[in-house]
Amino acid sequence: GAGVSQSPSNKVTEKGKDVELRCDPISGHTALYWYRQSLGQGLEFLIYFQGNSAPDKSGLPSDRFSAERTGGSVSTLTIQRTQQEDSAVYLCASSRPPNMGPPGGRSYEQYFGPGTRLTVT
Amino acid sequence: GESVGLHLPTLSVQEGDNSIINCAYSNSASDYFIWYKQESGKGPQFIIDIRSNMDKRQGQRVTVLLNKTVKHLSLQIAATQPGDSAVYFCAENRYSGGGADGLTFGKGTHLIIQP
Numbered sequence: 001g002a003g004v005s006q007s008p009s010n011k012v013t014e015k016g017k018d019v020e021l022r023c024d025p026i027s028g029h030t031a032l033y034w035y036r037q038s039l040g041q042g043l044e045f046l047i048y049f050q051g052n053s054a055p056d057k058s059g060l061p062s063d064r065f066s067a068e069r070t071g072g073s074v075s076t077l078t079i080q081r082t083q084q085e086d087s088a089v090y091l092c093a094s095s096r097p098p099n100m101g102p103p104g105g106r107s108y109e110q111y112f113g114p115g116t117r118l119t120v121t
Numbered sequence: 122g123e124s125v126g127l128h129l130p131t132l133s134v135q136e137g138d139n140s141i142i143n144c145a146y147s148n149s150a151s152d153y154f155i156w157y158k159q160e161s162g163k164g165p166q167f168i169i170d171i172r173s174n175m176d177k178r179q180g181q182r183v184t185v186l187l188n189k190t191v192k193h194l195s196l197q198i199a200a201t202q203p204g205d206s207a208v209y210f211c212a213e214n215r216y217s218g219g220g221a222d223g224l225t226f227g228k229g230t231h232l233i234i235q236p
Contacts, residue, residue, distance in 0.1 A: 004164075033223060042210065042228040043165070056223070091164055108153050108214045108224055112164030 002026065004113035006092050012119045013082055021077045021116045025094030032075050033110060034067060035091040043091065049075060082120045089115040133233040140201045142230045144194040144211035151213040155224065156185060156196045159208045168196070168209075198232075206234045 005024040013019050025032050034046040045059040049069045060066070064082075069075040079086055093110035134140045146154070152173040157165035171178045171185045171194075178185050184197040194211050208231050212224040 031223075035226075043226040045223070045225070048223050093164075109155060109167050109170065110224060112157075112166070114162075114164050 004092055004094055004111050006090075006113040006116050008116060009114065010117045010119075012121060015084060015120055016081055018078065018080045019082055019118065021079075021090050021118070023075045023077070023092030023094075023113060025073060025075070025092070026111055027073075028096070029094035029111070030072065030097045031095045031110075032069060033093045033095075034075070034077050035093065036061075037089045037091055037115070039088075046077070046090075079118075082118075084120045087118055087120045089117050091115045130228070131231045131233065133235055134201055135235050136203060137200055140196075140198040140205070140232060142196045142198075142209050142211075142232065144196075144227050146192050146194060146211075146213050146227075148213060148225075149189075149192065153214040154185070154187060154194050155212045156183075157210045157212065157226075159210065159229070161207075165210060201232075201234050203234050203236070206232060208232070 004026055007022045011019055023032065030051055032049040035043040036046055037043055046065065047054055047060055047067045048056040051072045052069050054067065064080045067075060067077045075092065077090060091112055093112045095108065095110045132140060132142060153170065155170040156168040158168050159165040169178060169180045169183050169185050171187050173187065173189060176187050182199045186195045186197070196209060196211070198205055208229045210226050210229045212226045214224060
């Protein structure tokens with residue numbers, strides 16, 4: 001079946017421009033996550049959606065970053081007035097509803113997309 | 122900061138040898154742990170998970186060990202192959218205002234397989 005898809009795969013933008021990154025989660029996955037991964041680094045949590053609401057925005061690094069999710073499906077991460085330090089791979093992941101884990105307990109497995117590589121020049 | 126960390130950023134092993142990747146966590150309330158593999162240019166992919174009511178779980182060529190006493194997690198890969206070269210992340214279930222949802226990831230270990 002279809003996995004998590006992200007677009008564009010690569011984005012080069014000039015400093016100061018706004019960018020929008022898109023994530024299409026797996027159908028039926030109610031939870032959606034955005035992460036940022038700088039070169040050679042780990043995964044930095046940005047924001048989490050359950051349905052259309054975002055109970056946890058604690059990872060957004062500044063007010064230039066925002067995200068929305070409509071219809072409980074597609075999500076858009078927007079970065080305004082991009083800076084060079086925003087250059088990174090932005091990963092999206094989705095997971096099943098909490099009550100749809102394997103027998104014996106919840107599954108927290110997240111399914112990741114291929115990421116969008118953002119380069120700010 | 123992150124509550125899950127790794128002891129070594131890079132691990133180099135000979136092809137055919139066994140690999141052990143270690144991970145420490147600090148949240149004693151965590152009850153679920155997961156290992157991901159990330160190949161160059163791709164998103165992380167699930168390898169194996171384990172719940173806190175277990176101390177060992179085996180998959181195909183992989184074994185995860187959990188020591189809750191010292192809050193330590195390890196991933197063992199048997200007879201490593203060139204295709205095992207990747208960055209490996211451990212993660213624990215993450216608690217937010219909405220309860221136990223999401224994952225907190227460690228910094229990752231880059232596994233290099235020498236021919």
